[in-house]
Amino acid sequence: MENIATIEIRDNAFARQFETTLPEGLITIEYSFQERKIFLTKINTPEEFKNEIFIDNLIKNILDNAIEQRLRVVPIYPRIVQFFKKNPSYKELLPPGIRL
Template identity: 85%
Template sequence: MEVKDNSFARQFETTTAEGLITIEYSLQERKIFLTRINTPEEFKNEEFIDNLIKTILDNAIEQRLKIVPTYPRIVQFFKKNPSYKELLPPGIRI
């Protein structure tokens, strides 16, 4: 999966057969706030979304950034994948 960081639009982007999928973010003080997931209406592949989130989190690990999930679908991902909870900044509990 190829994920592009469109820093001008502040979103991670990838393209599927159904269209463009984006995860909007805000970068503040070495933290990435994941604020929204945008998908085409007909897109229903939850496993693809999980893989997209994993790719973004793996990139954050490489850059030594913390993640603040503010979008419910991303919070749900952290609950299902406790191995990524180390990316949460101190004081953030899910």
């Protein structure tokens, strides 16, 4: 995988979301777990936040963590599906039978 910037990400298990805080506000990626799979269901950003490169890096950090934990990833949210299409090296994380 390519070298990416490390982002401080908190796993808020109670709210089932990964969180990071920027001057613009809180950015979250909601998830759910099921049988060694993590379903990435939604990205929440402040209304004025438009930094797509940061969102890509946030997704990469979460996926790298999934690799370390040997989890499969099921992208549900369209922006995350788009990320997988633009970054085919991460498609190995998809469970068998999932095509984008």
